[in-house]
Amino acid sequence: MRNKVWIISVVIVLMLLITGTAAAFTQTAGGAILGTVYNDLDANGVCVGTGEPGLPGIVVEFVNTEAAIQTALQTNENGSYGYTAAGFGTWNVTVRLPAGWRSTAQQTRQVTLTSTQPVASGLDFCIVQGTTSGGSGG
Numbered sequence: 001m002r003n004k005v006w007i008i009s010v011v012i013v014l015m016l017l018i019t020g021t022a023a024a025f026t027q028t029a030g031g032a033i034l035g036t037v038y039n040d041l042d043a044n045g046v047c048v049g050t051g052e053p054g055l056p057g058i059v060v061e062f063v064n065t066e067a068a069i070q071t072a073l074q075t076n077e078n079g080s081y082g083y084t085a086a087g088f089g090t091w092n093v094t095v096r097l098p099a100g101w102r103s104t105a106q107q108t109r110q111v112t113l114t115s116t117q118p119v120a121s122g123l124d125f126c127i128v129q130g131t132t133s134g135g136s137g138g
Helices: 002-028
Strands: 032-039 059-064 069-074 080-083 089-095 101-103 108-113 125-129
Touching: 032 059, 032 089, 032 108, 059 080, 069 080
Parallel strands: 032 125
Antiparallel strands: 032 080, 059 069, 059 089, 089 108, 101 125
16 A cells, blocks of 8 residues: 555656646747847937947846746847847837937837747837937927
8 A cells, every 4th residue: 555655646746747847848948039229310210221220238128927037138239139048928128228318119019939939030129319309399
């Protein structure tokens, strides 16, 4: 009888370990979020493919509330960023505006990474120095 209880206990523990490992893998499976933060020199909200320069050293924040993950990275010398260890799920990606800068398009973008769509690229941001929009008095 003791052997039977022991074997059942071992089987239950193994099942819990396997289930927990599978759940953990689902939460941490690899994905990537890629983009660029641009200096929108003409403040028109369009900066991709216009020749406007990328901005180095800008902080981009990544939040996945489902998995309770929050991290931030800085853009490289070309204004590009890449969070390559992003787990699957829905992410809010936000550019943190330096003092004296404002967003000319969306400041936060949302993306969902899945096993069939593990990479989200082109999550670009347009920001400009100044507190008022172009053509509105300053």
